[in-house]
Amino acid sequence: MTKTQNSSEQKLLKKQKIINDFCITFSTVNGSGSATANTTLMRTFFKMGIPVSGKNIFPSNIQGLPTWYTLRLSEKGYLARVEEDDIVVAMNPSTINKEIEYIVPGGVLFYPDDMKFANTRDDIVCYPMPIRKIIKESEVSPSLKDYISNMVYVGILAQMLGIPIDVIQEALRFHFKNKEKPVNLNMDVIGKSSEWAKENLKKSDPYYVEPMQGNEDWIMSDGNTAGALGSIFGGVQFTAWYPITPASSLAESLHEYIPELRTDLVTGKQTSVIVQAEDELAAIGMAIGAGWGGLRSMTSTSGPGLSLMTEFIGLAYYAEIPVVLWNVQRVGPSTGLPTRTAQGDITFVKFMGHGDTDNIMLFPGSVNECFEFGWKAFDIAERLQTPVVVMSDLDLGMNEWMTPKFIYPDQPIDRGKILWEEDLQKMLDKYQNEFGRYKDLDGDGITYRTLVGNLHPKAAYFTRGTGHDEYAKYTEDPKIWEESLMRIKRKFENGKKYLPKPLTKTNNSKSGIICVGSASFPVEEALDILFAENLSFDYMRIRTVPLHDEVIDFLQSHERIFIVELNRDGQLAQLLTLKAPDEAIKFRNITKVDGLPLTAKWIVNEIRKDEEKK
Amino acid sequence: MVDAEIRTGNENSAGLTRADYRGAPSTLCQGCGHNSISSQIVAACYELGLVPEKIVKFSGIGCSSKSPTYFLNRSFGFNALHGRMPSIALGGLFADITVKGLGVSGDGDTASIGMGQFKHLARRNMPMVYIVENNGVYGLTKGQFSATAEEGLLLKKQGINTYLPVDICLEALVTNASFVARGFAGDPKQLKNLIKAALSHDGLAVLDIISPCVTFHNKENSYHSYLWGKEHEVQLHDIEFVQARDEITIEDFEPGSSKEVSLHDGTVVLMKKLDKDYDPTNRYEALRILEEAERENTLITGLLFVDPNAKTLFDRYSLPDEPLNRLEPSKLRPSIDALEKINQSLFMK
Numbered sequence: 001m002t003k004t005q006n007s008s009e010q011k012l013l014k015k016q017k018i019i020n021d022f023c024i025t026f027s028t029v030n031g032s033g034s035a036t037a038n039t040t041l042m043r044t045f046f047k048m049g050i051p052v053s054g055k056n057i058f059p060s061n062i063q064g065l066p067t068w069y070t071l072r073l074s075e076k077g078y079l080a081r082v083e084e085d086d087i088v089v090a091m092n093p094s095t096i097n098k099e100i101e102y103i104v105p106g107g108v109l110f111y112p113d114d115m116k117f118a119n120t121r122d123d124i125v126c127y128p129m130p131i132r133k134i135i136k137e138s139e140v141s142p143s144l145k146d147y148i149s150n151m152v153y154v155g156i157l158a159q160m161l162g163i164p165i166d167v168i169q170e171a172l173r174f175h176f177k178n179k180e181k182p183v184n185l186n187m188d189v190i191g192k193s194s195e196w197a198k199e200n201l202k203k204s205d206p207y208y209v210e211p212m213q214g215n216e217d218w219i220m221s222d223g224n225t226a227g228a229l230g231s232i233f234g235g236v237q238f239t240a241w242y243p244i245t246p247a248s249s250l251a252e253s254l255h256e257y258i259p260e261l262r263t264d265l266v267t268g269k270q271t272s273v274i275v276q277a278e279d280e281l282a283a284i285g286m287a288i289g290a291g292w293g294g295l296r297s298m299t300s301t302s303g304p305g306l307s308l309m310t311e312f313i314g315l316a317y318y319a320e321i322p323v324v325l326w327n328v329q330r331v332g333p334s335t336g337l338p339t340r341t342a343q344g345d346i347t348f349v350k351f352m353g354h355g356d357t358d359n360i361m362l363f364p365g366s367v368n369e370c371f372e373f374g375w376k377a378f379d380i381a382e383r384l385q386t387p388v389v390v391m392s393d394l395d396l397g398m399n400e401w402m403t404p405k406f407i408y409p410d411q412p413i414d415r416g417k418i419l420w421e422e423d424l425q426k427m428l429d430k431y432q433n434e435f436g437r438y439k440d441l442d443g444d445g446i447t448y449r450t451l452v453g454n455l456h457p458k459a460a461y462f463t464r465g466t467g468h469d470e471y472a473k474y475t476e477d478p479k480i481w482e483e484s485l486m487r488i489k490r491k492f493e494n495g496k497k498y499l500p501k502p503l504t505k506t507n508n509s510k511s512g513i514i515c516v517g518s519a520s521f522p523v524e525e526a527l528d529i530l531f532a533e534n535l536s537f538d539y540m541r542i543r544t545v546p547l548h549d550e551v552i553d554f555l556q557s558h559e560r561i562f563i564v565e566l567n568r569d570g571q572l573a574q575l576l577t578l579k580a581p582d583e584a585i586k587f588r589n590i591t592k593v594d595g596l597p598l599t600a601k602w603i604v605n606e607i608r609k610d611e612e613k614k
Numbered sequence: 615m616v617d618a619e620i621r622t623g624n625e626n627s628a629g630l631t632r633a634d635y636r637g638a639p640s641t642l643c644q645g646c647g648h649n650s651i652s653s654q655i656v657a658a659c660y661e662l663g664l665v666p667e668k669i670v671k672f673s674g675i676g677c678s679s680k681s682p683t684y685f686l687n688r689s690f691g692f693n694a695l696h697g698r699m700p701s702i703a704l705g706g707l708f709a710d711i712t713v714k715g716l717g718v719s720g721d722g723d724t725a726s727i728g729m730g731q732f733k734h735l736a737r738r739n740m741p742m743v744y745i746v747e748n749n750g751v752y753g754l755t756k757g758q759f760s761a762t763a764e765e766g767l768l769l770k771k772q773g774i775n776t777y778l779p780v781d782i783c784l785e786a787l788v789t790n791a792s793f794v795a796r797g798f799a800g801d802p803k804q805l806k807n808l809i810k811a812a813l814s815h816d817g818l819a820v821l822d823i824i825s826p827c828v829t830f831h832n833k834e835n836s837y838h839s840y841l842w843g844k845e846h847e848v849q850l851h852d853i854e855f856v857q858a859r860d861e862i863t864i865e866d867f868e869p870g871s872s873k874e875v876s877l878h879d880g881t882v883v884l885m886k887k888l889d890k891d892y893d894p895t896n897r898y899e900a901l902r903i904l905e906e907a908e909r910e911n912t913l914i915t916g917l918l919f920v921d922p923n924a925k926t927l928f929d930r931y932s933l934p935d936e937p938l939n940r941l942e943p944s945k946l947r948p949s950i951d952a953l954e955k956i957n958q959s960l961f962m963k
Contacts, residue, residue, distance in 0.1 A: 452709045
């Protein structure tokens with residue numbers, strides 16, 4: 001037993017137990033195989049019914065640089081990041097001196113017993129872990145030693161926090177897809193480590209876990225998998241993509257699930273095609289080609305890829321071609337921080353393309369909403385015949401979350417205004433033998449399209465990004481150009497009814513808070529903290545741009561509006577200012593861009609600062 | 615033979631007349647090589663009896679890429695971005711694999727900005743025709759050198775070209791294109807047969823056509839001019855396109871002096887020996903003959919290489935017979951039970 005442990009014991013014994021409400025950070029070296037251990041623990045807590053969230057803070061590197069993984073257990077169900085660590089499992093000698101500073105008073109440090117470091121804290125509990133010894137005693141092949149080493153802390157934590165070993169086994173079985181050998185190998189080390197802790201460590205910290213009922217009917221998934229599954233249930237038929245962090249796993253999930261979910265039971269053929277393109281220029285070109293041909297098509301990318309896709313998006317906007325883009329946002333500008341999260345592409349995507357362009361954005365605010373917007377995006381893109389960009393982010397996309405289970409689409413597939421041979425003939429009969437690809441027959445700005453392979457002699461038209469008239473014929477006529485751009489604008493205005501409305505929580509407050517996407521997790525937690533301090537706010541989570549009238553109403557009906565977002569310039573606030581310039585004087589930008597997800601504590605502090613100014 | 619039948623009636627085997635294959639009037643310069651290529655495309659499609667609704671035209675940006683509006687009005691078309699016709703075509707043709715893709719690009723569109731997409735299209739053996747209307751100059755921007763312009767070429771605006779040219783056929787060959795031919799806009803008879811063969815090939819058919827720009831680049835001593843082409847053209851073989859094997863007559867086939875290649879759809883390309891033996895199924899021979907032409911300062915034309923059995927991009931997928939874009943929504947959305955199974959598999963609590 002260490003000296004530190006003795007000295008803090010007295011203080012801690014007086015303290016109450018802390019159950020299911022603390023944060024553990026694992027500091028490891030990238031590529032050391034800690035992910036299995038960490039996700040196993042996360043799944044274990046989840047299976048115990050404890051609300052848990054996991055955040056992987058990792059470098060743009062394969063092996064050798066420091067990586068942190070944080071698990072937050074929250075009895076009340078908060079899934080946002082927190083700033084302090086209650087427990088640190090320090091496996092990386094190069095970062096331990098820093099991590100030790102982040103531990104809360106009364107918190108815990110687990111460390112390998114052969115790791116040398118200067119202990120600067122006498123207000124924390126330190127538990128050594130004989131990793132080398134335990135691994136030596138287990139019969140682990142040398143090649144697996146480093147990986148299995150991480151299981152020692154799993155076993156020791158199990159003993160010290162009260163985690164049932166059988167639930168860990170269940171999580172491992174899931175991880176190794178029921179393969180006996182690796183499960184047994186890992187369980188052997190976990191069992192030995194747990195036994196060792198039971199015999200050698202005296203519990204003198206307040207942290208415990210207990211089974212609860214905090215997530216019935218919930219599942220565990222990351223936003224990229226959810227987006228891919230949502231797309232598959234939305235009927236995606238064509239995907240072209242190019243690898244980029246943090247979006248790659250979205251397309252990889254399509255590769256994984258399409259054979260199972262989209263093989264036609266009658267013919268045995270696949271109804272969805274995936275092409276790994278040579279770059280993002282080609283990926284978006286293929287996706288737009290397919291969208292034009294009449295396939296539900298998509299691509300997934302992040303900032304730098306999006307920059308490359310911009311010219312094509314302008315073409316799709318003006319030539320009115322449906323396509324879905326998943327933008328899993330990372331920190332820019334430039335290559336930026338490829339493995340860190342941000343909401344920094346909002347203004348860019350809105351206007352992506354030269355000239356007067358305007359793009360539809362959907363902001364999923366949770367993993368299950370990634371699934372929902374996955375299928376909805378195709379209906380919107382085909383109905384409005386325009387690119388739809390789903391604005392996810394690295395935090396949502398790459399981290400494993402607990403989330404309500406995926407709900408089956410509650411609306412049938414909407415292919416929009418498509419004319420096959422018979423439809424076209426009916427239309428020709430009705431409108432004096434005339435078909436114009438860009439003719440606004442219904443007055444809603446949305447025109448009819450025929451598709452490749454339509455054998456009607458009047459079906460064909462020539463698609464171009466150059467000026468065209470209602471019949472898709474080339475023209476530079478000033479009046480026609482202006483009319484066609486105005487019609488597209490009208491299409492967007494009328495098209496709002498197809499987009500998900502904002503979600504609102506009202507307390508009849510004079511102040512409001514607005515955010516989009518994954519910022520909602522810390523914002524909603526901050527609202528509860530502020531409410532407990534008698535500071536009450538109305539809340540709106542915007543889910544789409546163009547903005548619904550409800551957003552304008554919300555701006556008009558509040559005296560102060562805090563707009564919380566993960567970027568430098570307040571990009572959501574910029575769009576709100578453009579839409580409602582008269583209201584902009586009320587805006588308070590709560591923005592940050594340090595690569596990490598926002599925390600409730602930081603948001604509360606920022607809002608308090610403003611309160612003090614009042 | 616096909617031509618004879620056409621002369622006896624106006625309708626081809628698809629019951630269509632030549633007018634059904636026409637496009638809008640050309641807005642390119644009088645005498646532009648591209649216009650004669652458009653005419654040969656119309657003639658080839660008409661004579662092959664292709665249904666225009668079953669052809670989809672693609673192009674990039676440039677004079678050449680404007681030309682798809684000047685033929686096949688009844689075919690869908692997509693005028694894409696500069697250098698990015700290949701990606702649009704690839705996506706678009708997956709929508710219905712029963713239609714034929716006909717791409718028209720230029721030397722700027724293909725050999726400069728579009729080199730990457732061009733080579734990756736070849737690498738994938740995307741089944742479509744890829745015509746390059748190659749004139750060595752940027753016409754729409756009024757006369758800058760393109761990447762296929764020869765070293766030492768003198769142009770009015772830019773002076774002397776100091777860079778080496780790109781040979782589109784060589785690029786196609788080394789990237790495994792399964793059909794590579796070179797034509798000359800000033801040799802319409804051969805050109806029509808090459809276009810017919812390209813349209814009948816199952817795989818990427820690259821057809822590099824030297825197509826003089828009469829406005830900016832038609833000097834008698836330059837590689838891309840009519841005069842130089844006419845004086846320096848060396849045909850690899852006398853090419854005949856035969857729609858069915860039984861149409862080959864004894865006169866057509868002289869043992870030892872002809873090569874024939876059967877294409878995927880049963881058509882036959884018959885190549886009569888001229889000066890030298892040439893085997894168009896040998897990629898090495900194709901590379902060698904192009905090097906030789908460069909050394910000997912000739913414009914070699916004909917079918918340089920063909921592999922009728924190369925695996926195409928579509929062969930690499932398990933696609934249904936029904937075009938993907940005609941599948942009913944019910945075929946696109948998995949069942950509610952499938953989702954429940956997914957939920958269960960995601961460690962559902």
